[in-house]
Amino acid sequence: QPKYDLSKNCITGMEGLVRWRNAGELISPDDFVPLAEETGMIIQLDHMMLEKGCCDLGGFFKSNDIPLILSLNCSAKALHNKNLPENIINVIKTFNLTPANIQIEITETEIMKNYTLCLSVMKELSSYGITIALDDFGTGYSSLAQLTSLPINTLKIDREFINKLHENETNKNIVETIISMAGKLGLEVVAEGVETQSQFDFLESIGCNLIQGYLIS
Numbered sequence: 129q130p131k132y133d134l135s136k137n138c139i140t141g142m143e144g145l146v147r148w149r150n151a152g153e154l155i156s157p158d159d160f161v162p163l164a165e166e167t168g169m170i171i172q173l174d175h176m177m178l179e180k181g182c183c184d185l186g187g188f189f190k191s192n193d194i195p196l197i198l199s200l201n202c203s204a205k206a207l208h209n210k211n212l213p214e215n216i217i218n219v220i221k222t223f224n225l226t227p228a229n230i231q232i233e234i235t236e237t238e239i240m241k242n243y244t245l246c247l248s249v250m251k252e253l254s255s256y257g258i259t260i261a262l263d264d265f266g267t268g269y270s271s272l273a274q275l276t277s278l279p280i281n282t283l284k285i286d287r288e289f290i291n292k293l294h295e296n297e298t299n300k301n302i303v304e305t306i307i308s309m310a311g312k313l314g315l316e317v318v319a320e321g322v323e324t325q326s327q328f329d330f331l332e333s334i335g336c337n338l339i340q341g342y343l344i345s
Contacts, residue, residue, distance in 0.1 A: 130345045131199070131318060131338045134331065141197035143233070143340060144181040146173065170203040177201075178219050182230075186223035199231040199261060204238035208245055213252040227257035233284065235263045247278065254279035261318065265306065276313065283310045287321025287341070293330060304334045311335065 131141040148155040164170040177200055185198045206212055220230060232253060239246045239262075250260055261282035262275075285306055292299040303319070310317045319331050322341035331339055 129340050131197075131340045132344045133338055134336060139196070140338070141199060141231070143199040143201075144177055146177055146201075165203060165205065168205065170205055171209070174201075174203055174206045175215070175219075178216065179222075182219050182223040182225055185229060186225055189225075195229075197229060197231050197259070199233050201233045201263065202238075204241050207234060207238055207249055208242055210245075210249065212249055213256060213258075216253070216258065217256055228259075231259040231261055231282065233261045233263040236265065239278070243274070251279050280315065282316040282318060284318045284320055285336075290319055290321045290327055290331075290341075291323075293327055294324075300330065303331075307334055307336055 129143050129145055130139045131143065132138070133140045146157055146161070148157075148160055161170070161173075164173050181198050181200055185196065188196070202212075209215075216230065216232070217227065220227060234246070234250070239250075253260060259281040260279060261284050262278065262280045263284045264286040265283045283306065285303060289299065289303050289306075293303065307317050316337045318338040318340060319327075319336050320340055322328055322331065322339040322343050324343060327341075328339065328343055
């Protein structure tokens, strides 16, 4: 799913989203991802997505001279693996990419499950030059103190906040506050689930950096 830069008016990256098409039927990630996490198969699924995403991105670069960043979600189980940074770097090298081409998305909830270990793994990822996005921001339990100590580059505003923009001014103020805070912390902001022109216009007016959603693609 493309990420659209509101200031540059162009696509600057994309998020790799796992989908399962079975006998012509599209099975929702809400149905199979929790099961994969429960059985431990999420580790293999994460790795498969990494390889597939890097392969596609490497192929794209061969025919286009456009720098793009591929964002991929990282499960809690994968994040608790000390070998994760090395595994990611090996795949990146296999497809002739650089760490700057890859961003790892991690949710607040996943980090809080084992904050100390996650912080260590995230710092190592960052040391390689891989950027990190805090996904579903505002739905987890991290404190502001923890937020400022994390080696993150990007905040992703959860789609629930974007979906409720039209309901009242409070919801708009929440999103505007998140964007303002992120700017003061030197963090990029991505708004998820942008589906209407009014959402687009509002986010552009308050200085949101990037958006993604069905309005774009």
